[in-house]
Ligand SMILES: Nc1ncnc2c1ncn2[C@@H]1O[C@H](COP(=O)(O)OP(=O)(O)OP(=O)(O)O)[C@@H](O)[C@H]1O
């Protein structure tokens with residue numbers, strides 16, 4: 733009997749199914765793991781943007797987390813949209829008691845520019861959440877908001893990694909997808925440097941790329957890969973999913989989580 737590795741996402745729901753909890757669970761399934769979820773917030777969202785967002789009470793987040801961890805257990809955790817300072821602090825406290833790798837995607841603003849994290853929560857992300865991370869995966873906008881470092885080239889990505897690592901995650905993965913040219917990400921623990929270069933796919937249907945990458949890293953960590961191996965395998969998965977992204981609705985469609993299944 734196959735018992736798949738167990739992976740938990742702590743994130744917000746995207747009603748459109750392209751990002752958030754929905755992207756995370758699809759990614760976890762596609763990579764052969766058992767996905768579980770702690771819902772932090774519900775968004776009304778589609779290909780055009782976020783029409784509404786409602787966070788859950790901290791008690792509901794704690795209860796979901798305890799139900800999963802105390803019975804089923806987890807081999808890796810991924811965090812996404814955490815909405816408020818209170819939820820960031822609640823999740824950081826819960827993560828401190830978990831004996832499994834943690835991937836923190838410090839989601840700030842959606843692709844359409846809608847805030848998914850209150851500006852007052854940035855301090856808690858820096859001081860409470862980032863120290864719990866095995867890998868933190870900010871994009872360049874999140875790097876700027878969290879550290880003040882404005883990245884325009886690959887040297888800037890090194891500076892960004894140092895600034896993020898100063899808050900205590902074991903590894904920083906700086907996502908350079910928003911720079912021109914071939915998309916390159918830098919993984920660093922302050923000693924080792926790994927550059928991951930992918931082919932750019934000029935496909936506008938990229939809703940969910942960040943969530944998908946972070947969940948794929950968590951799934952591969954749960955399967956026993958080390959951090960550089962897990963990031964390499966996750967990058968290959970997200971690149972394929974972006975290449976196969978498809979139009980839905982009138983705006984930006986999702987990446988294809990099932991691209992390997994044809
Ligand atoms: N057009 C593209 N073609 C190929 N790879 C890309 C493209 N855009 C981004 N990537 C890669 O996708 C991954 C996710 O990066 P990205 O910078 O898009 O995350 P993000 O901004 O957090 O996503 P989101 O907008 O979902 O929050 C990275 O590995 C990045 O290099």
Ligand SMILES: Cc1ncc(CO)c(N)n1
Nearest residue numbers: 744745746751752813842
């Ligand atoms: C719920 C949710 N989480 C994360 C993202 C990524 O931007 C999104 N668009 N929606």
